[in-house]
Amino acid sequence: MATVNSKRMDKKTWPKSNADVCIRCATCMAVCPVSRVTPLFPGPKQAGPGAERFRKSGDSSVDEWIDLCIGCHLCDMACSSGVNISELNLMAKAKYLDEKGRPLRDWFLTHSFLFAGLASFFSAITNFLLKNQAVKWIADSLLRIERRRELPAYQSPTFRQWFRKRPSSPPFEKGGDACLPLGGQGFEPYSKDRKKVAYFYGCYTNTNEVDVGKATVQVLEANGLEVILPPQECCGLPMLGNGNFKGARKMGLKNVPSLLKAVRSGLDILFSSTSCGHMIRHDYSHLLAIPGTEEVAHHLFDLFEFLRNLRERGNLNIHFKELPLKIAYFPPCHLRSLGIGLPALEILRLIPGLEIENIEADCCGMGGTFGFKKEKYEISQEIGKDLKEAIDRLNPEIVLTDCEGCRMQIRHLTGLKVLHPIQILRDALSDTK
Amino acid sequence: MHYDLIVMGMGLSGLMAARTAAEAGKKVLIIGKGMGCLTLFSNTIDVLGKIPEEARLKDGLSQWIQDHPDHPYSKVGLIGIDESLSSFTSLFQSPYSFQTIGDRNSFIPTGAGIMRPTYLIPDTMVAGVSGNKKALIVGFKGFRDFYAGYVANPLKWRGVTLSIPDVPNQEISATALSRWIEKRSFRERIGEEVKKRLNGETSVGFPALLGVNDPMGVKMDLEEKIGVEVFEIPTLPPSIPGMRIFNRFKEWLIRRGVNILSGYSISKVSLKGRRCEGIHVHHPPVSTLYSADHFILATGRFMGGGLKADRRRIFEPVFNLPVSQPGSQEKWFEKSFFDEHPVHRVGILTDSSLRPIGEAGKVIFENVRAAGTILAGHYCLDEKSREGIEIATGYWAAKNTFQI
Ligand code: SF4
Ligand code: SF4
Numbered sequence: 028m029a030t031v032n033s034k035r036m037d038k039k040t041w042p043k044s045n046a047d048v049c050i051r052c053a054t055c056m057a058v059c060p061v062s063r064v065t066p067l068f069p070g071p072k073q074a075g076p077g078a079e080r081f082r083k084s085g086d087s088s089v090d091e092w093i094d095l096c097i098g099c100h101l102c103d104m105a106c107s108s109g110v111n112i113s114e115l116n117l118m119a120k121a122k123y124l125d126e127k128g129r130p131l132r133d134w135f136l137t138h139s140f141l142f143a144g145l146a147s148f149f150s151a152i153t154n155f156l157l158k159n160q161a162v163k164w165i166a167d168s169l170l171r172i173e174r175r176r177e178l179p180a181y182q183s184p185t186f187r188q189w190f191r192k193r194p195s196s197p198p199f200e201k202g203g204d205a206c207l208p209l210g211g212q213g214f215e216p217y218s219k220d221r222k223k224v225a226y227f228y229g230c231y232t233n234t235n236e237v238d239v240g241k242a243t244v245q246v247l248e249a250n251g252l253e254v255i256l257p258p259q260e261c262c263g264l265p266m267l268g269n270g271n272f273k274g275a276r277k278m279g280l281k282n283v284p285s286l287l288k289a290v291r292s293g294l295d296i297l298f299s300s301t302s303c304g305h306m307i308r309h310d311y312s313h314l315l316a317i318p319g320t321e322e323v324a325h326h327l328f329d330l331f332e333f334l335r336n337l338r339e340r341g342n343l344n345i346h347f348k349e350l351p352l353k354i355a356y357f358p359p360c361h362l363r364s365l366g367i368g369l370p371a372l373e374i375l376r377l378i379p380g381l382e383i384e385n386i387e388a389d390c391c392g393m394g395g396t397f398g399f400k401k402e403k404y405e406i407s408q409e410i411g412k413d414l415k416e417a418i419d420r421l422n423p424e425i426v427l428t429d430c431e432g433c434r435m436q437i438r439h440l441t442g443l444k445v446l447h448p449i450q451i452l453r454d455a456l457s458d459t460k
Numbered sequence: 461m462h463y464d465l466i467v468m469g470m471g472l473s474g475l476m477a478a479r480t481a482a483e484a485g486k487k488v489l490i491i492g493k494g495m496g497c498l499t500l501f502s503n504t505i506d507v508l509g510k511i512p513e514e515a516r517l518k519d520g521l522s523q524w525i526q527d528h529p530d531h532p533y534s535k536v537g538l539i540g541i542d543e544s545l546s547s548f549t550s551l552f553q554s555p556y557s558f559q560t561i562g563d564r565n566s567f568i569p570t571g572a573g574i575m576r577p578t579y580l581i582p583d584t585m586v587a588g589v590s591g592n593k594k595a596l597i598v599g600f601k602g603f604r605d606f607y608a609g610y611v612a613n614p615l616k617w618r619g620v621t622l623s624i625p626d627v628p629n630q631e632i633s634a635t636a637l638s639r640w641i642e643k644r645s646f647r648e649r650i651g652e653e654v655k656k657r658l659n660g661e662t663s664v665g666f667p668a669l670l671g672v673n674d675p676m677g678v679k680m681d682l683e684e685k686i687g688v689e690v691f692e693i694p695t696l697p698p699s700i701p702g703m704r705i706f707n708r709f710k711e712w713l714i715r716r717g718v719n720i721l722s723g724y725s726i727s728k729v730s731l732k733g734r735r736c737e738g739i740h741v742h743h744p745p746v747s748t749l750y751s752a753d754h755f756i757l758a759t760g761r762f763m764g765g766g767l768k769a770d771r772r773r774i775f776e777p778v779f780n781l782p783v784s785q786p787g788s789q790e791k792w793f794e795k796s797f798f799d800e801h802p803v804h805r806v807g808i809l810t811d812s813s814l815r816p817i818g819e820a821g822k823v824i825f826e827n828v829r830a831a832g833t834i835l836a837g838h839y840c841l842d843e844k845s846r847e848g849i850e851i852a853t854g855y856w857a858a859k860n861t862f863q864i
Contacts, residue, residue: 050763056633057499057698063635066602070633104723107494107764312745321745339461366743368489368719376717385714387707413639416673 044118049076049110055102060390061095064409068095071102074119075112082119087126093119095406097394098268100364114314121270132170133269136396140261143181143234150183157181173404177439179235186233186240190256223253224333225289227307229300230261231431242453243299243330249456250337250344257289257296264306268395272315279317282307287319290326299330299449301362301429302395308365329362330449331370331429338374347455349380355423356448357386357414357437359430371429371448378455386426388417393436407436415440427451462751463489463719465861466739468778469758469766470722471496472847473832475709476854477756480547482716484864489750490713491721491741497764498702502847503668503694505548505558505580507541508533509565509844516563517579518542530837532849535812536856541848544855549580551708555676558582561589569595569665571606571695573614577844582701584675587663588691596661597693598654600624602632605696606667617665620657622650638669638700641678651685661688668692669700672707725765726778736779736828754861755825757781757808757816758832758854766834767807774806776834781808781816781824784836807836813860814853831857 055071056062062070069077069092078090096116103113146153156162157178167174184192224247232240244254263278286296286307298304308327312320328336337343356372375383392410397403418426418441426437427448434445465481467474470492478490511520521541525534533541549558558580560566565577566589581589588595594617599608601623608619624632624640640646654664670678670692682690694701713720727742730749738751757778759766767783768775774783786802808816814829831853833840840846858864 052500052763053697054495054497054499057635057700057703058495059635062633063639066630066632066636069631100723105495106723107492107496107760109493109725308746309743324745335461364723366721366724366741366748368721369714372714373717373719385711387711 044079044115045110046076046079046115048108049106050108052108054105054107055110055112058101058105058389060099060101060392060410060413061097061406063413065095065406067406068092071096071112071116075102075115076110078119079115082122090119090123093123095403096120097390097392097397097407097410099360099390099394101360101389104363117267117270117314121272124270129269129271130171132172132400133271133396135170136172136399137265137269137271137274139265140230143230144185146181147183147185147234150181154180167401171401172399173401176399176404177435179231179435181234182237184237186228186237187256189237189241190244190254222251223255223294225255225257225286225294225296227259227262227286227296227298227303227327228256229298229303229431232299236431236434236447238450239299239447242447242450243297245453246334246449246456247297249453250334250342255289255294258285262303262306264302264310265396267306267310267314268397275310276315276317279307279311279315279320283311283317283319283323286323286327290323294326295333296323296327297330297333298327299429299447300431301329301359301365302432304329305361305365329365329367329370329429331374332365332367334374334452335370338377343374344456345377347378350378350451350455351380352382352451353422353424354381354383354451355386355418355421355426356383357388357391357418357426357428357433359428359433360390362429371427375427375448375451378452381451381455383427384421384423386414386417386421388414390414391428391433391436393432395432398432398436408440411436411440418443425451461489461719463487464752465489465754465756465858466491466750466752467756467758468492468726468739469496469756469760469764469832469834470494470720471758471760471764471832472498472502472705472850473854473857474756474758475706475713476544476548476851477758477831477858478713478718479551479709480855480858480864481862482713482718483547484858484862486862487717488713489719489721489752491724491726491739491750493723493725493759493765495706495722497760498706499698500702500763501697501699502705503699503701504568504578504582504585505545505847505851506577506840506844507545507565507579507848509577509579510842511565513567513577514564517560517565518563528837532835532838532853533845535810535814536852540856540859541852544852545580545848547855548851551712552582552705554583555674556582556584556704559586561586566590569611569615569693571611571667571693573611575615579848582675582692582704584670584679584692584701585668585694586691587689588665588693593663593689594661595663595665595691596620596654596658597665598622598650599667600632600637602630603634603637603667604631605634606693611665611693618659618661620654622653625649634667634669634695634698634700635672637667638671641666641669642671642673644681647678647681647685651682654682655686658686658688663689663691665691665693667695669695672700672703675704729779731825734824734826736825739778753827755828756854756857756861757828757830757834758850758857759834761807761833766832774803776808779816779825779828781830782818783807784809804839804841805837807838808834809836814857827861829857829861 166172263275267275392407398407464486467490567575597612597619612619728740
């Protein structure tokens with residue numbers, strides 16, 4: 028079953044291959060989580076620059092294993108020669124799937140934003156269905172969505188609804204001269220006042236983990252900032268990760284004008300999901316050539332990166348109460364690939380009483396939609412096992428990580444309470460919770 | 461962001477510099493274009509393999525320093541080298557620690573089937589030292605980076621190749637094999653296989669991939685199953701022992717609050733007079749400025765991109781520091797591959813505190829130092845001194861930066 032969309036993007040916009048600078052040093056082979064757990068994937072050296080030398084644009088694709096690259100970017104970060112390994116893989120994957128056709132399952136997994144609103148509204152029914160064994164069986168056998176994977180539950184009201192309705196809404200929300208109400212045609216420009224920030228919350232926060240969004244708003248407000256929600260759609264990463272450049276670009280073309288408007292009105296934009304953030308900051312311009320992204324990228328910050336900057340200037344609210352908790356923190360691959368260090372760890376270390384350790388493991392194995400796919404579930408679990416062992420060694424009460432995919436996977440693997448770091452920071456700032 | 465020290469380069473010298481500064485309570489950023497060369501070259505710690513076999517390292521080094529006044533070791537001095545090695549070994553506590561036997565170089569077998577001198581050896585390799593026991597060498601079918609016979613024959617040992625039951629006819633990577641060996645059930649099977657094939661051997665050598673996390677646990681478990689001593693043999697990259705070193709540093713540095721950025725190159729440096737004020741790190745489309753009071757350049761040689769060559773000359777791409785040149789290009793290489801090539805000795809010239817100097821010995825930047833193999837005046841490949849130079853100069857650069 029293939030979906031309609033099999034036309035490839037204009038090739039001119041694709042990044043150049045630089046496979047020929049590979050010196051075959053095999054450093055990337057030391058870090059690839061997939062080739063570590065299965066001999067089915069030859070690893071970055073072979074899959075990327077190695078195979079690229081034999082790929083000719085006219086020939087049909089022969090890399091049946093290319094789809095096993097989870098897209099973690101760990102190889103890119105290890106390579107001293109600057110080979111764009113994961114990009115080479117992604118492009119080869121796109122070509123392979125373009126030729127072979129994409130399963131309908133991939134369409135469902137990458138278009139969940141289309142029905143998320145409804146799913147939230149009818150969350151009681153949706154969640155019942157998502158847990159229902161018969162439904163899971165159908166999803167498993169017809170769509171090849173692994174039945175052992177819990178499908179994420181939907182919450183109601185959504186984050187956006189909560190934001191609009193909450194009693195403590197700042198005045199700008201009630202219309203007036205500052206902006207148009209949210210959910211409409213967007214908002215009018217603000218004065219160049221940096222005391223306001225825009226927030227890109229991402230689909231998962233909006234419909235499945237509303238408290239992450241709440242905590243973000245609460246922490247920002249506790250730092251004297253006013254939060255604005257620019258109109259936004261799914262960032263498109265699930266599509267990109269599945270080699271659907273065209274679909275991903277479409278999402279980008281919807282998001283960038285709205286984000287650009289926020290930037291041009293003097294706002295910084297923050298994201299709490301490192302995957303969405305990485306997509307907008309780097310992939311939009313580099314892989315998808317979406318106009319206007321560069322300007323957005325310069326004003327787009329990871330939430331904790333932003334808080335760290337506040338702290339550097341002495342503006343961070345650090346009136347934390349004591350939180351005697353034993354916590355393990357996992358830095359998601361996309362956070363590492365942002366190249367900003369581990370700002371959440373830096374900030375959380377300021378909370379008195381909090382015992383926090385970094386989890387020494389490299390990838391959770393979820394890879395966005397990768398871990399939902401029946402044929403990849405085992406690989407995803409094997410990668411996850413190494414992470415679970417690293418967590419077990421630390422024996423924490425709570426695990427924190429900035430990416431929703433990682434949170435899903437770690438819950439699935441360990442059964443522990445897994446939160447976004449902002450939720451703990453919020454708890455440290457509030458007396459009542 | 462502002463730091464006390466920014467270290468450029470994530471090889472052993474950069475990691476040592478970061479460790480030394482962090483230990484003194486400094487705020488440190490370490491940035492590397494990749495993850496450095498540890499998984500490429502390093503299994504054990506070479507300090508000076510070239511000295512006579514029976515010589516004690518201290519004596520060998522002090523003679524070397526006398527004979528080579530421009531060598532990096534001569535800048536650091538005996539005491540500095542000693543301190544730096546202690547600092548390195550103190551990072552690796554039992555069960556996976558490094559040791560030296562009688563303060564001399566030890567000879568350990570390698571994947572190429574030769575005995576090679578080296579100084580600090582991880583506990584997993586000690587039983588292979590000097591080939592003092594009759595050993596059985598074990599390879600794995602599908603793991604193409606290690607051939608048991610190739611190792612065993614020249615040493616007059618015996619080699620066997622086991623097939624891995626679950627991966628018939630497939631190539632297997634070092635990390636995958638290393639992960640299999642971490643599993644008890646797998647060890648049970650190979651332990652039994654190996655035991656059956658013993659024929660009077662009193663030790664068993666495996667390629668160096670007895671797990672990443674708990675190699676000593678793996679080694680002891682295998683010994684229990686096989687009944688004789690087990691040791692690891694360094695093999696082709698990626699080096700699992702190198703990964704263990706890298707991981708340990710990373711873990712320690714993160715715990716100390718050091719900011720680690722791997723995968724990004726420095727596009728530009730901000731200079732003011734004879735000081736460096738900051739570096740621009742480019743991650744398209746964003747470029748970020750990091751400022752610091754001090755900088756250490758530990759970007760390695762040609763492979764890591766610390767030195768580059770065009771048709772006319774060899775240059776250093778970050779600060780455009782002067783590089784000692786090997787003369788005109790015809791002189792870079794000798795005719796025979798095995799002769800000493802002048803190009804091997806080029807590098808950054810420095811004063812005794814490792815600040816780069818130009819002609820007439822003038823310090824170029826007050827707050828920039830260089831460390832590691834990028835320095836001039838050594839030929840680490842031939843001297844078998846790579847890790848020693850990296851550890852000693854990384855330590856020395858940080859120590860001098862802060863007058864620790
Ligand atoms: S892609 Fe990079 S890390 Fe991998 S083998 Fe080539 S040069 Fe080495
Ligand atoms: S992106 Fe990740 S899974 Fe893919 S080749 Fe690189 S390291 Fe392996």
